[in-house]
Amino acid sequence: MDHIDSKSGRNSSIFPKQHLMLISALATAVGAILMLLPSSEVKAERNTIPLALDIHQSSPSKTGQPNLNSSKLKPIQLAMATRASSAPTTQEKQITEQPSSQEEVNQAEQWDSVKIKAGSSLSSIFKKQQLSPSLLHTLVTSSSEGKMLNRIRPGQQIEFMRDANGELTRVRYIRNRLESVIFTRNGKSFSAEEITYTPNVQQSFAEGEIEHSLFAAAQQAGISENTTMKLANIFGWDIDFALDMRKGDSFRVIYEENFLDGEKISDGDIVAAQFTNQGKTYTAVRYTDSKGNTDYYAPDGRSMRKAFLRSPVDFARISSRFNLSRKHPVLNKIRAHKGVDYAAGTGTPIRAAGDGKITFAGRKGGYGKVVIIQHGQRYSTLYAHMNGYKRGIRSGKHVKQGSTIGYVGSTGLATGPHLHYEFRENGVHVNPMTVKLPSAKPIAKAEKSTFLAHTQLMISQLEQPATTLALND
Ligand SMILES: [Zn+2]
Numbered sequence: 410m411d412h413i414d415s416k417s418g419r420n421s422s423i424f425p426k427q428h429l430m431l432i433s434a435l436a437t438a439v440g441a442i443l444m445l446l447p448s449s450e451v452k453a454e455r456n457t458i459p460l461a462l463d464i465h466q467s468s469p470s471k472t473g474q475p476n477l478n479s480s481k482l483k484p485i486q487l488a489m490a491t492r493a494s495s496a497p498t499t500q501e502k503q504i505t506e507q508p509s510s511q512e513e514v515n516q517a518e519q520w521d522s523v524k525i526k527a528g529s530s531l532s533s534i535f536k537k538q539q540l541s542p543s544l545l546h547t548l549v550t551s552s553s554e555g556k557m558l559n560r561i562r563p564g565q566q567i568e569f570m571r572d573a574n575g576e577l578t579r580v581r582y583i584r585n586r587l588e589s590v591i592f593t594r595n596g597k598s599f600s601a602e603e604i605t606y607t608p609n610v611q612q613s614f615a616e617g618e619i620e621h622s623l624f625a626a627a628q629q630a631g632i633s634e635n636t637t638m639k640l641a642n643i644f645g646w647d648i649d650f651a652l653d654m655r656k657g658d659s660f661r662v663i664y665e666e667n668f669l670d671g672e673k674i675s676d677g678d679i680v681a682a683q684f685t686n687q688g689k690t691y692t693a694v695r696y697t698d699s700k701g702n703t704d705y706y707a708p709d710g711r712s713m714r715k716a717f718l719r720s721p722v723d724f725a726r727i728s729s730r731f732n733l734s735r736k737h738p739v740l741n742k743i744r745a746h747k748g749v750d751y752a753a754g755t756g757t758p759i760r761a762a763g764d765g766k767i768t769f770a771g772r773k774g775g776y777g778k779v780v781i782i783q784h785g786q787r788y789s790t791l792y793a794h795m796n797g798y799k800r801g802i803r804s805g806k807h808v809k810q811g812s813t814i815g816y817v818g819s820t821g822l823a824t825g826p827h828l829h830y831e832f833r834e835n836g837v838h839v840n841p842m843t844v845k846l847p848s849a850k851p852i853a854k855a856e857k858s859t860f861l862a863h864t865q866l867m868i869s870q871l872e873q874p875a876t877t878l879a880l881n882d
Contacts, residue, residue: 520568520581527563538569540577547598548580554590554601558582586674608667610677614874616661623650626660636664636676643693643705644684646714653686660684661871679705681867692871694864698856708864710852716784717763717846718810721792722817722828725751731840747838748791748831755796755826757817761808762790762832762841764849770803776829777821780814790841793829794820810849 523534535545549555561567561582568581580592580599587606592599617630627637640662641650648654665677681694693705693713705713729750734743765784773779776793780802783789796818808814819826832841852860 520570522566522568525561525563525565525567529563531558531561531567534567540569544577548592551598552592552601554603555592555599557584557590586669606669608669608674610665610667612663612680613666614661614663614870616874617659619654619658619660620656623654623658623660632662632664633676636662636679639664639679640682640684643679643682643713644686644691647691648684648686655687658684658686661874663867663870663874681871683871692868694867696852696856696860696863698853704849706852706860706864708868710857710860712849712851714810714849715846716810716849717788717790717832717841718760719841719846720751721760721762721790721830722751722753722757723760725753725757725817725828727842728752728827731838731842733838745838748793748829749841751817751828751830753817753826753828755816755818757828758799758813759792759795759815759817759828760811761814762830763788763810765790765808767802767804767806767808767814770798772820775822777823778815778818779821782808782814787835788847789833789836791829791831791833793831794818794823794827796820796826 521538523538525534531549532542532545535542549558565585566581566583568583569577570579570581572578578594581589582592583589587608589604591602591604593602615630615632617626617632619626623641624634624637627634627640632640640660644650660683662682663680664682665680666673667675667677678695679693681692683690683692685691692708694708695703695705697703707713727749729746731746731749733745733747735746759780761782763782763784765782765788767780768783768789769779769781771779773793776791778795778797779791779793780795780798781789781791792815794817795815798815799813802808802814817826817828823829830841832839832844834844
């Protein structure tokens, strides 16, 4: 571990040749390119050329390295193929900005910047700028982009540029770090230009050892809560993070960070991770197949997840278990409870237990509002007493595991808000709490060799980050 600390968080060694070959093979396979990013260089990608580039007023002199104080870990800037799926937009259109010329532009043309606050409206902002309502009307209506101005939100920014006579010449609407629109006045109307930046995706390595909790260890390792949750989700099928954690358990993770103008703006996905729990090591590698589906797999190609969630609602209490011989108190005959009841507040999201196709979404007698999902030939799941369906949920729709399909309620014969959940195998009700859940599909045969090459590279980087991770030529 110390080998990382002794460096400055960056490493100037070069990839061993076989790694380079692996990478280029991979890069070719997925159509991605290598990104080697000297930290002092400012890069941003966009699809149009903005009039002035320094939208964010951030100093381009920042190094681009996240400043983590943990003595244990430092992120290492990995230069490697960024899989096509990992970036929000294509990597091919990289344009390198020239900060020097950009500064000159900015000195000549001054933007007057207004931060949008809660409760402020476009008309109040215009009024403060001493701009007429008719000019605002023209701005909003003279281009399709103008309508975006009707959806301004607190935290966003509107900027104004005037000529020497004080006449408005441009308006810039900064929606977020990556998206803005520039409106340029042409006589009696405005033309609009959308500007989109693509963040630089960099990969970082971190590792930690659990002393008290995963979250404490992850925090010490400089990993965000969001990424820690992702880590727990990847291994959550094999490890119960509430019960199984032990002091001395450890993890290693390579994850993506998104940078703009050398400044970190968000975390991306976990690329590969290892978790050692009570002496047993689990490894997961993210892989996107040729159809664009991304999932986490063990090094041998098995899926890290089961085909079904154990419970379709989070943090819910089981209020009635599966019981085939429950005797009905009034009818005095067997009225089996062929599902599991989860007590949860009205409106709690209900998640699809597995990937599948909705075969029914509607009312059904005592079930009230119900959704039935067919998962391949063999399995189906049923969700009853819903308060309502998520928008777009209807018969025939395909859903992904974990996606919200509706909300807990008490429609039909229900004494209080709860989810009644049924699990059928070949048409027969089984207990979803105890049934041996099948694993999700492994890597397809056709993908196996590409997957193995990728996995081999990832594992070498997880296990020997300081020597094989590489760096800037
Ligand atoms: Zn029930």
